[in-house]
Amino acid sequence: MAVTQIVEPGELIGPVNVDRIAHGGHGVARHDGRVVFVRHAVPGEQVMVRVTDTSHDRYWSGDAVTVLMASEHRVEPGCVISGPGGCGGCDFQHISPDHQRELKRQVVAEQLDRLAGLDWDGIVEEGPTGAGDGVAWRTRTRWFGAGEAWGLRAHHSHRVVPLPAEGCQIALAGPPTTSGRVADVTLASDGSRTETIDDVRVSGTSPVVQRADGRDHWVAADGFWQVHPRAADILVAAVIDGLQPEVGERAVDLYCGVGLFAGALDARGLKVWGVEAGWSAIELARRNVPGATFRAGRVERSLAKLPADVDLVVLDPPRKGARRPVMEAVLALAPRRIAYVACDPSALARDLAIAAEHGWRAAGIRAFDLFPMTHHVECVAVLEPRHRSQ
């Protein structure tokens, strides 16, 4: 159908039917022959949409502002700023926890099918909460000054949305108590200890201790660590279970941060090398895992300097994935197995497709709900050479 309507951001369109969930947590609808990505809806609903972005030829984006026919999976959000125009953090608060996981499962399956040709029949494991309510878990939060109050940023925006009186539902601890005008801070906590840092003094940040796999890890308050208090343990268990490391083997931990997986492999009697771009993270990794050898640098420039004969590789890249040059260099090392930890199922699927081109198969792919109330999902894939499984 020809696209006829001229619509500006801020206009209301609809009713539209939200058919399915897309990567990124948006519902997919159609209006006047065009795809509309809709936040704050549940697939199966009929909604009116306030258009937020018309800058793309092939699709628009918008927020569901009126629900005409509600899904059975819609619930009352616990937070008053989680809806349209509110904080950009929790985009799934209006969906029951079980159905949040079902939607994430659909996204992982769709990405693996479309981008890697894989037929995945796994589930998104409940993992961290057990109780299923998905609140009070976030150990690392960036709080923004909103005059004399604290706030959180709106979706894809620098606009600060003031915190409601009840605070943030998913944060483990609230922002510091202050009087007068407040400045932006990042707050990191291990549940018992809290470190607050002033945005302009990030380099002077004192580290916090995070416990995982039975060991303490020093982490800068603004450095990378999994945000759910149980996530590091869950991911280490999945990686170790997938790799089945043996005493005396040689392993490489790429994008190693402060040495979470390097430490787990070192503790199981392996000789380990780690690579990480952040200098301060590498300094802490050396302190956390004195038995391993760490190299500060970009993975893509460091692979040639690692030992050629490694048995196991852990890849835990940032959101964009490892990408072709790194994947091909890692596969060329011909390890026994690779564990790939991914926060974006689409980047994972693209990298798995590259591995498949080179004769590798995914021996297992698990998905975990480590970010309840949001569309985010974490996956662990275990790769092995295809000939080994035949």
Ligand SMILES: C[S@@+](CC[C@H](N)C(=O)[O-])C[C@H]1O[C@@H](n2cnc3c(N)ncnc32)[C@H](O)[C@@H]1O
């Ligand atoms: C998802 S985090 C994983 C950290 C660690 N494995 C953990 O679980 O705590 C990704 C890490 O990759 C690092 N990084 C990003 N791009 C990189 C690159 N090109 N080369 C090396 N490290 C990189 C980031 O600094 C970050 O520490």
